Structures are given as C-alpha cells and as structure tokens.
Amino acid sequence: MKLFIGYASTEGQTQKIARHIMDRLVDQGHSVELSALDQAGPVDLARFDAAILGASVHVGQYQSVLSDFAETRADALNSMPTLLLSVSLAAAGHDAEDWRGLDTILTDLSEATGWVPGQVMQVAGAYEPSKYDVFRRFVMRRIIAAKDPDADLDWDKEYTDWDDLNARVDSWIADGAT
C-alpha cells in the first residue's frame, strides 16, 4: 500500500508519532511519503492508496495548517481511506468532560473543512516543560499537577502508549485502511 502521512506538531510529539508510524509501515513493506503539513506543497493525494493526517490539540483546537490542508483537499480525502491521529493530553486520561471536548474539536474540524476522517485515533501526547516558554510552562504545570499528581512537574513526561498505537495502526491496515 502507498500511504501519505502528513502532520502538524508544535512541540514535536506528533512528529515523533508520525515518524514512528512511517517506520513501522515501511518495515511492513508499505511505501510511505512523510511530510510536515506546512511543507507538503501541492501534494497530489490521488497518488496514494490512503492518507494519515496527524495534529495536536493546543487550547482546544488543532493547528490551523491541518484545517487548511483538509479544507483544500476535502474531496480527495473523503474519497480515499483516511486516518486522523489526534494527539492531546486529554487522551492520556479518563475525564469524561475532556473526552467530550475531543469529540467537539473533531466535529468542529469536519464542519470547518468538509473532511470526515474514515477513522480517528485519539493518542496521548507528552508534557514537555523543556520546550515551553515561561507562560506555557506556568499553564501546563497547573494542568498536569491537577491531572497527574504523580508527575514530576520539572521533567518531560511522555504519555504516548506505543504498543497500543502499534496495535491500532496495524488493525487499521489489516482492515484495509478503511
């Protein structure tokens, strides 16, 4: 299968996830083109059998480069198998309100762009104070302190469950990337 993987990533975790999936799919014999969405240029999606788009949630929304990309290519995306990797810290927990928020972000994306992803994977991201400016560090410390009392607030912490991600991507591919 020939796949396009495009991602938007502010601190780098979605990029890491996208690269991980690319390596896994290539190891399985698939052909993959990986691109940051802001550098994708005029990519012709008709060259691919399926597309995986990844973006992360910041203050309740995905990066605008994802919406821009999806809006301009909604017809192509809707006519091929697609998977949205939605990376957030809400997905690391079990807070029902947080998960309803993720649903809303997704609905907003589809309403704004016209693209309805064939499948959505909510993926836990990372807390990375080493990459935040002073303001972001202050805000994120408070959030993590409330959500994860065991976390050392001074250190980066990755919440991504790689084995679970592998299993879900493998299953999507095995099902024909529907």
Ligand SMILES: Cc1cc2nc3c(=O)[nH]c(=O)nc-3n(C[C@H](O)[C@H](O)[C@H](O)COP(=O)(O)O)c2cc1C
């Ligand atoms: C300023 C800021 C705002 C964030 N807002 C949210 C949010 O509203 N909901 C959420 O679940 N996660 C939020 N996060 C967590 C990110 O989604 C998480 O750190 C993710 O791993 C970032 O992925 P990236 O490195 O690919 O950008 C926020 C993180 C930062 C730094």
